[in-house]
Amino acid sequence: MTPVAQRAERPADPPGAPPADAPPADVQEPPAHPDAVRATAHIRAAHNGRVTTLPRLRGDGPFHLRRVRTRGNSATVGIIGAMSAPLGGDRLALDIIAEEGAELEVTTAAATLALRGPTTAAATYDVRLTAGEHAHLRWLPQPLISAAGSNLRQTCTVELAATARLVLREEQLLGRAGEEPGHLVSRILVRRAGRTLLDQQAAYGHPEPGWDGPAVLDGHRAVGQLLLVGPELAVHRDPVLLGEGSRDGCAVLAPLAGGPALLATAVAPTSSTLRTLLDTAHAHALPR
Amino acid sequence: MHLDHSLPHQHFPSASATRPDGHRRALRVGLGGPVGSGKTASVAALCRTLRDRYALAVVTNDIYTREDAEYLLREAVLPPERIAAVETGACPHTAIRDDISANLEAVEHLEETLHPLDLVLIESGGDNLTATFSKGLVDVQIFVIDVSSGDDIPRKGGPGITTADLLVVNKTDLAPHVGADLAAMAADARRQRGDLPVIFTSLTSDDGIREVADWVTGHLTEWRAEAAV
Amino acid sequence: MSRAALLLLADGRFPAGGHAHSGGVEAAVARRAVHDTASLEAFCRGRLHTTGLTTAGLSAAAAAGHDALLLDDAADARTPAPALRAVSRRLGRQMTRAARATFPSAALERLAAHRPQGAHQPVVLGLTARAAGLTPVDAAHAAAYESAGGPATAAVRLLSLDPLDASRVLARLGVETDRVATAAADAAARVAAEGVDALPSASSPLLDITGEQHAAWTVRLFAS
Incomplete structure (x- = not known):
């Protein structure tokens, strides 16, 4: 387990004085209650002509960042959850950039657990991924768990240069064992060379109408996507059906x-089955 | 409210006799009739008889997708690119009469990809005696029944029997075995149809489709003559 | 405007090809996830709030006069399953044909010229509604209603359901259908300021997955 810090110990940003590089949204939306966390962590990878370096690696709030290893041209960063988050009212953001030619992999050490906070107000968790020309960015977090009573708005916004490569995996588990999920609204928006490649919003849990019915999840509690983008995928591919x-x-x-990209979409009763499906899809996606 | 008046009277009839490029399009012949009467066998026989003289294509409307199309492929009566299957959502008569858009898409696709095409045969899904083709989809239609389903079918009438441009009574070779009275069928058909033609066929005999093929060829000649005017 | 034009566009008898499509319910029936009136209602509700909301937003934006080609791209980005993109474009072609006979417009001709393989159906629907003098929320209503009405009609044929029960399902979804249409039109009203990102992109993983599975079946009653 990762260490769970007390909320009071968080490195709190004084209200009204967000970090200079925080997005405008953070400025306009103060935390919904005094104990809520507002945090934006930054990872920026660059290529120095020889290897990928990490000129910026700044954790914040619940995000502790650790440079895991560097292998070949690639840098890997692990995100270690330093406290229980996101709770209701929290405003969390990750800003991950792979500059031109850099190769960056970002993972999380443990599942992200959305819990009910002191209020029922929605928490926000915004991941921004940017990859420059010839950059290779892999965002492979552990699953997000929507626990009972939680209320989370998650976004993943991706900006890719035309020659950038991306591997992105998102997994959502709806409720811990034997509990109903909280309310989770998750949107993924991917732009490549200025054109929107994918725009999808999913909404699960009470009070979303029909979310658990036969047209949407049909009782499944694990849902995920694997997105691969890269110039090498610009060949005709027939769909692959699994399970x-x-x-x-x-x-x-x-x-x-809208571009050279493959998307795997999976639903499963459990997280392990989901991972197996996405891993299998990944194997099918690799160039043969 | 905004109304776009730039094209107020432009007309796009479904079955316009000319293609967008101004050339006369292929003659479209519908083949309808009850399940099991021999529509697909008739289409196959027509293709074999006519394919050397004319550029042909076929559209099938199956109840279950592609069965008839696959039969035609198996029988190799036409190359695969000349056969298109339309899915009908469990309502084959709707696809040939009430909402013909999917069939028109299929026909026009064949005309575009196989241009120039002389003849398109459109086979309906096996349906009941009321199913007829829309005039927006076909130029002439053939209704196919068979003697083994009862020799009282012509007497019962229905739009297919009474109004089709040609009534084909198929499987005459079975008449002695099922006790069908061909003379009575012919008389009933005449009563229902007046001067509209009726042809009795047995596709088991050599060239059993000849008369039907001649009827189609006659219409094709007429169609072309109109184009030349 | 003519209110009757909306009734014509939303009528299942409008010859635009919808009758041959089940909206995913054939696949759901095959795996027994839809088997009675209650499960049909759950299916229709889920489709209304996912695909229905998204298509209603696109239709409303097209009816409001926003760039149809941009909206067509937005529909692509919101339809990750290739089989469902193909269906949407095929139905778009078929609706274009019906629109030319009923409410022709230069805007639709421009779109058709740029998308010879067919533009996405909700975009064509929106342009048709606009040519008929209807409002964005009218167009959204037609799209939202069809998103539940299509599966309900198909289920009657697939399950031999009592048609009265299927109609009751649609009646019970009436208020939700209105809400979806209103939300879609509200989003469309933000496109001028925020771009097409303002439009709903509600999605369903199972409709995408089973839509692709269904397209691979060799024996089926419905085209989708």
Whole structure:
């Protein structure tokens, strides 16, 4: 388990004085209650002509960053959750940039657990991924768990240069064992060379209408996506179907319309089945 | 409210006789009739008879997707690119009569990719005696029944029997076995149809489709003559 | 405007190809996830609030006169399953044909010229509504209603459900359908200031996955 800090010990930003590089949204939306966390962590990778370096590695609030290792041209950063977050009212953001030619992988050490906070106000968790020309960015976090009573708005916004490569995995587990999930609204917006490649919002848990019905999740509690973008994927691919019987989970891997990209979408009864489906899809996606 | 008046009277009839490029399009012949009467076998026989003389294509409307199209492929009556299957959402008559848009898409796709095309045969999904083709989809239609389903079918009538441009009574070779009275069928058909033609066929005999093929060829000649005017 | 034009566009008898599509319910019936009136209602509700909301937003924005080609790209970005993109474009072509006969417009011709393989159906629907003098929320209503009405009609054929029960499902979804249409039109009203990102992108993982599975079936009653 990762250490869980007391909320009072968080490196609090004084209200009204956000870090200079915080996005405007943070400025305009103060935390919903005094104990709420507002934090933005920054990771920036650059290529110095020889290897990928990390000129900026700044944790904040619940995000402790650790340079895991550097292998070849690639840098890997692990995000270690330093406290229980996001809770209701929190405003959390990750800003991850792989500059031109850099190769960066970012992972999280443990699942992100959305919990009910002191208020029922929504928490926000915004991940911004940017990859420059010839950069290679891999965002492979552990699952997000939407615990009972939680209320989270999650966004993942991706900006890719035309020659950038991306591997992105998102997994959402709806409720811990035996509990109903909280309310989770998650949007992924991916732009490549200025054009929108993917724009999808998913909304699960009470009070979303129909979320658990046969048109959306049909009782499944684990849902995830794997997105691969890169010039090498600019070849015709037929969709790959995995797990036809949807009781035990199923997935499809198929090309997107707006650029060289493959998206795997999976639903499963459990997180392990979900991971297996996404890993299998990943193996199918690799150039043969 | 905004109303776009730039094209107020432009007309786009479904079955316009000319293609966008001004050339006369292919003649479209519908083949309808009840399940099992031999529509697909008739289409296959027509293709074999006519394919050497004319540029042909076929659209099928299956109840279950692609069965008839696959039969035609298996029988190799036409190359695969000349056969298109339309899915009908469990309502084959809707796709040929009430909402013909999917069939028109299929026909026009064939005309575009196989240009120039002389003849498109459109086979309906096996349906009941009331199913007829929209005039927006076909130029002439053939209704196919068979003797083994009862020799009282012509007497019962229905839009297919009474109004089709050609009534085909198929499987005459079975008449002795099922006790069908061909003379009575012919008389009933005449009563229902007046001067509209009826052809009795047996596709088991050599060239059993000949008369039907001649009827189609006659219409094709007429169609082309109109184009030349 | 003619209110009757909205009724014509939303009528299942409008010959724009919808009758051959089940909106994903054929796949759901096959895996027994939809088997009775209650499960049909749950299906229709889920589709209304996902695909329905998204298509209603696109239709409303097209009816408001926003750049149809940008909206067509936005529909691509919101439709990750290739089979469902193909269906949407095919239905767009079929609706274009019906629109030319009923409410022709130069805007639709421009879109059709740029998208010879078919523009996305909700965009065509929105342009058709605009040519008919309808409002963005009208267009959103037609799209939202169809998102539940299509599966309900298909389920009657697939399950031999009592058609009265299927109609009751749609009646019960009436208020939610209105809400979805209003939300979609509200989003469309923000496009001028915020761009197409303002439009809903509500999605359903199972509709995407099973839509692709269904397209691979060799035996099926519905085209999608």
